[in-house]
Amino acid sequence: MVAPGILLVDKPGGLTSHDVVARTRKALGTRKVGHAGTLDPMATGLLVLGVEGATRLLTYVVGADKTYSATIRLGEATSTDDAEGEIVRAADAAVMAEVTTAQIRDGITALTGDISQVPSTVSAIKVAGRRAYELVRAGEQVELKARTVTVSRFDVRDERRGSSHIDLDVVVDCSSGTYIRALARDLGDALGIGGHLTALRRTRIGPFDVADAVDLDSLAAAAPLTPATAAAAILQPLVVTEDDARALRHGKRLGDQAFRLDGALAAAIAPDGALVGIVEKRGGDLKSVMNMPEAGR
Template sequence: MVSPGILLVDKPAGLTSHDVVARVRRAFGTRKVGHAGTLDPMATGLLVIGLEGATRLLTYVVGVDKTYEATIRLGQSTGTDDADGEILARATEASWTGVTPERIAEGVRALTGAISQVPSSVSAIKVDGRRAYDLVRAGEEVVLKARSVTVSRFDVTDRRAGDGTLDLDVVVDCSSGTYIRSLARDLGADLGVGGHLTALRRTRVGDFDVADAVDLDGLADARLLSPAAAAARVLDPLSVSAADARDLRHGKRLIGQATRLRGSLAAAIDEDGVLVGVVEKRGDDLKSTMNMPEVAQ
């Protein structure tokens, strides 16, 4: 029997996140596998994957902030805002006149902090129950609503001039739901030369780092993070007694213990180091909002 746990995988380019999940299912011999946060086929990097009962933890991983390394190509616009799309427009020689290092820095600053961002039309966002990218592929026009996101870091680390293009290597720290393709598109539009993404790598998801991930060839020897260890990276850990753990598992409240929580949620971990579940404040009490299955972990 497969033990529940969290697996960190370094996704290669050319595979979908679903492809990776399928490989993990085969490697571990279980159907109960899920991931926290899709990566496009062209993207590489960190996928946080849950197995068995640990899939319940993925809800709390999805919303954490993330770090990406990317390359933005200025001077070309594509239909998908990345290199997989057809080039729709190329910058003229005259349009490059005002694209100075100072002007690029201004454009980057304008896309840093709390911003309103329109996701790419080929994103996985659902419109009337269907994925936006499916609608686009079916020939339908899709205009998604702007959403508020936070880009806490947007650094240009290198630049390379090409034939009518300028590539910028960037590092971005951002809130969940931020589209790096949209940053590339919007920076190019602001500079008047167009832009799209040519490379994307996710290096961090909350406190999970791609340096600790395995590649697909290493799945057979991969070690899982226990649910308790993984939950403690996402939520504040809360030690509970055996009696309290039993009450939480039976749906009972922990009377008068709300003051033990610093935030709104915590990972309840019993005396044996086993994750009981996730608890939340209910008035002066604590109540379980998610219980882990009672199996050996």
């Protein structure tokens, strides 16, 4: 039997997130594999996978902040806001020559902090039960609503100028639900020259870093994080007694223990190191909102 756990995988370009899940299922010999947070085929980097019972933890990973490294090309707008789409608008070389580094920095500053962002129409957001990108590919018009996201860091690491474009290598820290393609599009629009994404790599999801991830060729030999280790990285770890662990597994509350939580949730860990589940405050008590199978560690 495959042990439950959280597996960090470095996705290569050209594959969908589902492709990576399929390969992981084959390599580990189990159907019970899921992922937290899709990456486009063009993108590379960190995918957080849940294996067996640890798939229950993925819901607590999805909403974590993320870090991306990316390359934005200013001077060209595309139909998909990235390099996979067709160029729909290109700025004149004379116009590009007048764009200053200071103007670019001002545009980036305006896209930092809490911002209102309209996702790309080729995103996986559902519209009337169907993915937006499916509707676009079917030739339908798609209008997505703006949403508030947080960009806590938007740093330019390098600026390279050609005769008809400007390439920016950037690093972005952002809240879940932020579209880096949309940042590229909106920066280009603000400068009046268009923009799109030519490269994207996710390097962090919450406490998990791509430096600790395995590649696809190493899946079979990979050692996933135990549910307890992963949950304690995501949430406050809370060691409980064996009696309390038994009570939580049977749906009972832990009376007058809510004071032990710093936030709303915690990872309850039994004395033997097994993850009991995720607990939350209920008045002055603690109650389990997700239990792990008892074999899970």
